[in-house]
Ligand code: ADP
């Protein structure tokens with residue numbers, strides 16, 4: 216409804232007549248409802264027994280996933296408040312790479328609790344203050360949960376495995392994948408931390424997921440320019456060119472006035488010798504492998520094939536960059552400038568065919584410690600979900616290795632946080648105490664959902680978990696194959712990086728408090 220003011224009898228519109236305005240409680244409850252609905256949408260995917268979702272976009276493209284951030288991204292959400300929950304998952308994904316579902320469901324539950332408080336006439340500002348206070352108690356509780364044990368390969372493997380359990384890992388166990396992930400992260404570890412960007416994931420449909428392996432280098436989608444070329448070169452010197460190896464395509468349209476067969480032959484000869492010249496220059500440069508961003512004339516590639524040189528033509532700009540950073544090659548813009556100092560080096564460069572796809576492997580590059588997790592799987596959907604699961608696992612293992620801090624998973628940390636908040640809430644005055652306690656109740660959503668998703672009664676599980684936490688100091692709902700038991704997650708190897716929990720609490724709190732504070736929604740048409 217358009218806002219109207221009267222000035223001197225004339226109606227004055229300060230907003231477009233078509234804009235929509237919702238105010239007060241209506242605005243609050245519609246925003247809260249939208250936010251809750253989004254969180255609800257990912258709830259069933261949480262944990263090792265979480266279910267997958269199949270998302271079909273308007274062009275019929277199908278994505279099957281268990282990943283919170285992916286689901287929310289694909290859902291094409293329009294409501295602005297709901298969009299804020301999507302952003303929680305996105306932030307979580309960007310900052311720590313995992314825990315997106317957790318962050319989303321916590322945010323949704325914080326909103327649900329806020330709704331109840333508003334019903335009880337607790338003011339939004341009081342809720343916001345209480346939530347912030349509770350969030351800082353939560354951060355302290357997370358610090359207290361950090362395990363004493365040094366984060367070694369065994370713990371890193373557990374972190375990776377915990378993040379992948381229940382994901383579509385094909386026929387592969389999360390355990391064996393976690394080993395590959397830890398190996399990859401260890402490979403790119405430096406004195407300054409983990410060069411996470413140096414680990415890439417390359418998917419290739421075809422084989423069973425068991426064939427997934429770690430390639431000590433990069434994998435790119437390129438094929439040799441000629442089938443007679445060697446399929447593999449050891450101890451390779453590689454030249455990277457921005458040069459067309461042939462008669463420049465630009466010249467083809469040029470007109471030649473040819474009046475005799477002699478002139479034609481001369482023109483052909485000139486072209487032949489030009490092409491021959493390119494081929495010889497390249498061959499004589501001493502490079503065993505040549506990569507060019509441009510075309511290579513068939514005659515040149517035949518010649519180079521005979522010389523035993525492996526050539527990749529029309530290589531895309533991002534692949535070229537990767538090759539340069541792996542091998543240390545310098546890009547050369549003119550053939551005359553090509554010299555040995557520009558070559559990059561690699562232990563092995565090979566070309567392999569996978570059905571419809573041709574791949575080039577550049578292993579043991581001299582310039583960078585890049586590694587690639589070469590993911591195999593039976594179908595496109597399997598490798599895509601594996602890629603996401605491995606991406607998350609790489610992130611959490613890198614995070615855990617860098618910070619050296621892990622906390623018990625399986626809901627144990629959330630139980631401990633809620634417990635600490637409830638204890639401290641007693642000392643908080645006024646209605647704010649209600650908000651602080653509500654925050655603790657909201658965190659219970661994680662253990663409750665883990666229970667519900669394993670077919671357990673969430674209330675019973677929560678009661679049992681609290682009792683076990685009270686007596687043992689640490690208690691999670693551990694899923695191991697078919698068994699679901701209450702126990703110490705650290706002993707069962709269910710661990711999450713502390714930073715994943717810290718970020719989840721922070722981003723969920725931020726989004727929930729921001730939504731709660733809104734009491735006026737003005738939307739242009
Ligand atoms: P998110 O998107 O939040 O990472 P996940 O579906 O990956 O959601 O589930 C993560 C939760 O599952 C964490 O709380 C983690 O501790 C828990 N978890 C992982 N493995 C197990 C297990 N074997 N038993 C119980 N809980 C587990």
Ligand code: MG
Pocket residue numbers: 313314315378379607
């Ligand atoms: Mg996860």
